[in-house]
Amino acid sequence: MKLTSRSVSLGAIISTVTTAALGAVLLVSVPASAASTLGAAAAQSGRYFGTAVAAGKLNDQTYVNILNTEFNMVTAENEMKWDATEPNRGQFTYSGGDRILNQAVGNGKRVRGHALLWHQQEPGWAQRLEGSDLRQAMMNHVTQVATHYRGKIYAWDVVNEAFADGGGGGRRDSNLQRTGNDWIEAAFRAARAADPAAKLCYNDYNTDSINAKSTGIYTMVRDFKARGVPIDCVGFQSHLSNNAPSDYQANLQRFADLGVEVQITELDISGGNQANAYGAVTRACMAVRACTGITVWGIRDTDSWRTGENPLLFTGSGAKKAAYTSVLDALNAGGPGPTTTTTTNDPGPGGCTASVSLNQWNGGFVATVKVTAGSSVLRGWRVTATLSNGTITSHWSANRSGASGTVTFTNVDYNGAVPAGGSTEFGFQGTGSGSGLAPSCTAA
Ligand code: XIL
Numbered sequence: 312m313k314l315t316s317r318s319v320s321l322g323a324i325i326s327t328v329t330t331a332a333l334g335a336v337l338l339v340s341v342p343a344s345a346a347s348t349l350g351a352a353a354a355q356s357g358r359y360f361g362t363a364v365a366a367g368k369l370n371d372q373t374y375v376n377i378l379n380t381e382f383n384m385v386t387a388e389n390e391m392k393w394d395a396t397e398p399n400r401g402q403f404t405y406s407g408g409d410r411i412l413n414q415a416v417g418n419g420k421r422v423r424g425h426a427l428l429w430h431q432q433e434p435g436w437a438q439r440l441e442g443s444d445l446r447q448a449m450m451n452h453v454t455q456v457a458t459h460y461r462g463k464i465y466a467w468d469v470v471n472e473a474f475a476d477g478g479g480g481g482r483r484d485s486n487l488q489r490t491g492n493d494w495i496e497a498a499f500r501a502a503r504a505a506d507p508a509a510k511l512c513y514n515d516y517n518t519d520s521i522n523a524k525s526t527g528i529y530t531m532v533r534d535f536k537a538r539g540v541p542i543d544c545v546g547f548q549s550h551l552s553n554n555a556p557s558d559y560q561a562n563l564q565r566f567a568d569l570g571v572e573v574q575i576t577e578l579d580i581s582g583g584n585q586a587n588a589y590g591a592v593t594r595a596c597m598a599v600r601a602c603t604g605i606t607v608w609g610i611r612d613t614d615s616w617r618t619g620e621n622p623l624l625f626t627g628s629g630a631k632k633a634a635y636t637s638v639l640d641a642l643n644a645g646g647p648g649p650t651t652t653t654t655t656n657d658p659g660p661g662g663c664t665a666s667v668s669l670n671q672w673n674g675g676f677v678a679t680v681k682v683t684a685g686s687s688v689l690r691g692w693r694v695t696a697t698l699s700n701g702t703i704t705s706h707w708s709a710n711r712s713g714a715s716g717t718v719t720f721t722n723v724d725y726n727g728a729v730p731a732g733g734s735t736e737f738g739f740q741g742t743g744s745g746s747g748l749a750p751s752c753t754a755a
Contacts, residue, residue, distance in 0.1 A: 345643050349624075349635075350383035350420075352642035354725050356597065357733045359384040359465075359604035360642065361423065363577065366390050366407040368614065369414055373629040377610050378418075383725040384465065385415040386423040386576070386606055388616075392432040396456050400436050400448060403455055412463060419724045421708060423576070423606065424464040426514060427453045428498050429471035430485035438486065446490040450501050457505035462677060462705055462740045466510035466544055466574065469502045470495050476517055480527030495531070496540040503541040507670040508677050508707075508738050514546030514576055520556035521565070532569050546576035549592060550608070550617070553582035560595035567601035577608040579615060579622035580634070589624070590637035597646030605638075648733040661687055663729070665694045665750035676701065676745035679738040680709075680720070682729065682752055689729040691755040694720045694737075701743030709737035721755060 346352035349360040361384025368374045378385075389395055390407030397403050415422050428449055440448055457467065473495055475483040482488050495513070502511050513532065518525040528545065535542045545566050549555075556562075563573045575596055580588045596602035609615045613627035624635040662685035670677045682692050694709070695717055702715045709720040726735040 347639075349381045349639060349642065350725060352639055353604060354383065354728055355643070355730070356646055357648040357730055357735060358596070358602070358642075359421065359725070360638075361385055361420075361604060361606035362610050363388040363606065363608045364411050364415070364610075365614070366410045369410065374610055374614070375414075377625060377629055383420050384423060384604060384606060385411060385420050386425045387411045388609070389432070391424055391456070391460075392426060392429065393437065393452060394432045394434040397437075397452055398434050400434075401451075403459065405459055408460075412460070416463065416707075421465040421725075422463065423574075424457075424460060424467040424509065425576075426468035426471035427456055427502060428469065428487060428494075430483065430487055431472070433486075441486055441489060443490070445486055446494065446497075449487065449490065449494065450497060453498050453501040454505045457502045457509070460509075461506045462508050462738065463707060464506060464509045465708075466512050467502055467506070468514040468546055468576070469498050469511050471514045472516065473513075474515055474518075474524050474527050476524060478523045480523040480530075482527075496535065496538075499535070499541050508679055508740070510543040510572065511541055512544035512546045512572075512574065512576075513542060514548065516548040516550055516577070518547055519549050519551065519562065520558045521562050525562055529566060529569070532566065532571060536569055536571070542571060544572040544574055544603070546574050548577035548608075549575050549579075550577060550622075551580040551588060551592070553580075553584050553588060555580075555588050555591040555595065559592065560598055563595060563599045563602055567599050572601050572603045573599060574603055575605040578605055579608045579617060579620075581617060581620035581622040585622070586633040586637045589634040590641050593638045593641035594644070594646075597641060597644070600647045648730040661685065661754050663689055663692050663752040663754055665696075665752035667696070667745075667748050667750050669745050669748070671745055675740065675742050677738065677740040678745050678748060679736055680750050681734050681736050682722075683734040684729040684731055686731050688731050689727070689754055691727040692722050692729070692752055693755040694750050694752050696720070696748040696750040698741070698743070698745065699747055701741045701745050703739045703741040705741075706739035707737060708735075709739075711739065714741075727755075 353360040362382045363386045365388045387408050412422050475481055487494055499511050566573050596605055609623050611625040611627050612621040612623050615623050664683045666681050668679045697717050698715050712719045729735050
C-alpha cells in the first residue's frame with residue numbers, strides 16, 4: 312500500500328510539532344492511501360461501507376465473493392423485520408436474520424439491525440391490532456428482538472419511516488402512530504434497555520435535502536436530545552434518481568450538529584448521472600465528521616428491489632460499474648475522520664489509549680471499550696483488561712483471548728487502522744461484575 316501524507320506541508324508539520332510541544336490542542340491529518348476495496352477505503356477514515364444482504368443469496372458464489380471482498384457492514388434486507396421475526400404473536404423466528412448475522416460476523420463484518428418498528432412488513436396479526444393491545448405487542452417485539460441480538464448489532468433502525476411525505480412535516484398515519492405520539496420514544500427506550508451497546512437510529516426516506524419531512528424529523532431529534540430520549544443516529548435511506556440534492560451535505564450536517572451520528576443506510580441511485588451522483592453522496596458523507604458510514608441497498612443491479620432500474624454498484628454479472636469507481640475514489644480521497652481531534656494527553660506517535668464505558672446490572676455487564684490513536688496512525692492494536700470477578704460470554708469488533716482474569720483483545724481486519732487522533736470501539740459482555748477493568752492499549 313502506498314502511503315503519502317496528504318495536505319500537510321513541511322511547514323505545517325513543524326508548526327504542528329511546535330504547537331504540540333506547547334501543549335495546545337492540535338488537529339492531525341489522516342494519511343491518504345489508495346485502498347482497493349470499498350470497506351478498506353472507508354476504514355481509512357474510520358468509516359464503514361456496507362450493503363443489504365438477502366439470506367437466500369448466500370449460496371450464490373459471485374454474490375458472496377463480492378460481499379466478502381468489498382463490504383465491512385451488513386444489513387439484513389428483510390430478515391430482521393417484524394413479519395420475519397414474529398410471524399405469530401409471541402413466536403419468534405430468527406433463522407434468516409441469524410444466518411445473515413453469522414455470515415457477516417464470521418467474515419469480520421459488523422451488522423446494522425433493520426428494523427424494529429415499521430408500518431410496512433408488519434405481520435398480519437399486528438396489522439389487525441390497535442391501541443393499547445398493539446402498543447404492548449410493539450414494545451414486546453422491540454424488547455425481544457433487541458434482546459436476541461444483544462451485543463451483536465452495531466446500530467439498530469429502531470423506527471423506520473414514521474414521518475409523512477408532502478408538506479406538513481408531521482407523522483404518517485399508521486396503527487403504530489395511533490397508539491400515541493410517544494410510540495417512537497417508547498421504542499427507543501425499550502431498545503436501549505434491551506441492548507445498551509447498540510447505537511439507536513431513526514431511519515427514513517425522502518429526507519435527502521432540507522425539506523418539510525426532514526425538518527419534521529430534525530425537530531423530533533432535537534427534542535429527543537433535549538429530553539434525554541436515547542437516540543444516537545439518524546439514517547438517510549437515500550433511494551435517489553439522477554442526482555444527489557444540492558443541499559445533501561448541508562442536510563446531513565444540520566443533523567450532525569444536533570449531536571447524533573448520521574448514516575446513509577439504503578443508498579441506490581437510478582438514472583443517467585449515476586456515477587456522478589454516487590460520487591457526490593460519498594463526498595458529502597466524507598465531508599461530515601459525524602457521517603460514520605454508507606450502506607448500499609444490494610450488491611448487483613439484479614439484486615436490487617428497484618427492478619429494472621440498475622441502481623447499484625455492480626452489474627448483474629458482478630462487474631464493477633463506473634459508479635463503483637466514483638465511490639472508491641471519493642472514499643480514498645479522504646475527509647475528516649469521525650473524530651480527529653487529539654489533546655495534550657495524547658500518548659504520542661505510535662501509541663494508543665483505551666477507555667471503558669460500563670453498563671452493569673445485578674449479575675451481568677456490557678463493556679464498550681474505546682481505542683484512541685495517538686498522534687500517528689495506528690496499524691493495529693492490542694488491549695488488555697482484567698476481570699477480577701466476571702466472565703466474558705461474548706464480544707464484538709475484536710479478537711479475544713481469555714474470558715476471565717487478564718483478557719487480551721486485538722483488532723479485527725476492519726478496525727486495526729485508526730487515523731491519528733481517531734478512535735474505534737469494541738465491546739464485550741459477561742456475567743458477574745465488570746468493575747475494575749482498567750484497559751490498557753499498545754500498538755501492534
Ligand atoms: C425493501 C426490500 O428491499 C424488498 O425486498 C422488500 O420486498 C420490501 O422492502 N425502505 C426500507 C427497506 O427501509 O426495508 C425496504 O426494503 C426499501 C425501502
